[in-house]
Ligand SMILES: Cc1ncc(C[n+]2csc(CCOP(=O)(O)OP(=O)(O)O)c2C)c(N)n1
């Protein structure tokens with residue numbers, strides 16, 4: 203696998219900063235009542251989406267979750283189009299018809315955030331099957347939560363990926379909770395990774411707050427899939443900065459000091475420190491990236507606010523292809 | 525009587541059903557919340573009481589044996605509810621959003637609903653599935669469906685859609701008493717609506733509509749949160765000298781043919797309002813049945829006012845246009861309303 207170059211590191215930090223700023227901004231905007239509906243923020247898990255998507259091109263596919271903004275940004279979706287979608291505006295990536303839980307950009311290989319937990323698994327199988335069928339070198343990556351791992355789809359899909367040797371990589375974002383329910387309550391296996399033994403595919407657990415750990419593990423798994431050597435799974439131990447959705451009081455948190463300490467970790471800052479220490483970029487460059495990112499997110503909000511609502515006729519279109 | 529929010533009326537019904545019959549138990553995702561979290565267990569607290577807080581307090585009161593948090597495994601916990609019901613318990617599982625029925629449908633479609641029939645009448649299915657329905661919460665295409673018509677089309681399933689806190693409590697207690705599968709559809713936008721609710725245990729029979737307002741010119745038949753839209757239409761038309769009768773079906777399967785047909789016999793005109801899609805649905809069923817059984821009493825076409833044949837959009841303006849409103853009802857039914865005025 204290629205080493206993380208200085209140019210790539212800057213790109214990584216840009217994406218991680220964009221996700222963090224996008225989500226922090228949404229947190230504030232939601233509190234002010236400017237956007238309706240359910241909003242699940244990805245802040246705190248940036249290292250996972252960016253660590254994985256840094257190995258992908260627009261021709262590779264990803265499936266996402268209800269907590270999808272991070273995957274979108276990491277896969278290259280436009281911040282303005284995303285923000286406008288979350289505001290329900292005509293200029294949104296889905297013309298304002300989908301909203302936060304359904305942002306998609308097929309041109310970027312982003313098969314949609316998903317309101318149904320666990321429904322990304324079979325979609326990724328389908329995309330992987332397509333890649334194999336058309337004899338491309340493209341891969342499909344399926345992001346899924348610790349909660350999603352308990353859906354029947356997890357088992358059926360991984361088994362199919364394994365028997366057909368599909369170019370699919372399963373990325374588990376284990377943020378230790380599904381809504382308010384801890385993983386140790388809902389899963390009989392201690393880790394998600396160990397379940398892969400039953401399906402004869404590689405599975406490993408990595409520190410999901412550590413960008414480099416995710417980046418390296420994902421790089422290997424994706425390369426393997428591209429070479430036709432089949433599917434694998436990576437469990438990334440992470441945590442979300444905010445509640446399950448905006449408005450969640452999170453009384454279920456803080457069971458032990460160890461958990462507490464883990465929740466306090468900041469993956470974006472950790473990568474920033476790492477990159478500067480490794481001389482991948484300077485403090486000055488980091489600051490510049492951060493400033494630009496803040497400005498880009500601000501511009502996205504402006505764009506969204508100024509954009510028109512969808513035309514009334516939009517209600518009836520897009521049900522069928524003509 | 526106390527003034528109580530719709531969701532609290534449901535909570536009280538569950539509480540009283542559990543108190544009355546120790547075979548009644550709840551299962552679902554986060555209906556307790558924080559299951560297995562030490563500091564909550566030590567204090568006997570529930571973190572959520574369900575995504576909307578409807579079951580809040582029941583976990584601490586009845587314990588984890590009777591308020592069971594499940595993993596994200598709708599297919600299997602709904603199937604387990606069927607298995608527990610046919611073996612003698614009285615489960616009341618919660619499906620957080622009726623849209624998730626796609627994940628768990630086998631349990632109801634080919635297992636539970638057919639068991640009694642397939643087994644020659646030997647099985648009983650005392651099972652009430654509580655779930656949420658409806659657009660209007662900006663919850664977008666996968667969390668806003670009004671799928672009661674789909675459930676209602678399956679023999680062996682009864683379907684309830686309450687419109688007020690009073691009805692919610694009485695109908696839920698009846699549902700839980702039933703030895704049949706009932707899908708109990710709670711419109712999430714009604715949860716905060718308040719109304720008078722008696723403290724004591726009471727039931728409202730399934731399959732019996734409520735006449736919300738009597739009138740002699742025009743019947744409006746509807747369900748759930750559309751009842752308030754119908755009453756709004758009635759107010760507006762009353763200003764124009766049209767006397768509207770509003771019927772709240774309360775139950776879509778079975779629906780109360782007698783009350784609807786008696787009303788049409790009296791008024792000669794019918795509007796059906798339904799938030800679900802326009803085809804192969806509750807509204808089409810009612811229109812077809814009335815045409816069949818009361819054709820000679822009709823003085824004009826039956827008007828169905830429904831959601832359009834589209835998924836639920838996210839953008840607020842589109843979502844508002846999606847849900848039938850009083851103005852839209854009056855506009856779409858202009859033909860029979862004008863005709864009615866002219867015939868006076
Ligand atoms: C099939 C289905 N069941 C339940 C839900 C409600 N729900 C949305 S997110 C969520 C928790 C998901 O947990 P996890 O997979 O760990 O993802 P996380 O939110 O932690 O990122 C639940 C229960 C849903 N959207 N779809």
Ligand SMILES: [Mg+2]
Nearest residue numbers: 347348379380
């Ligand atoms: Mg989780």
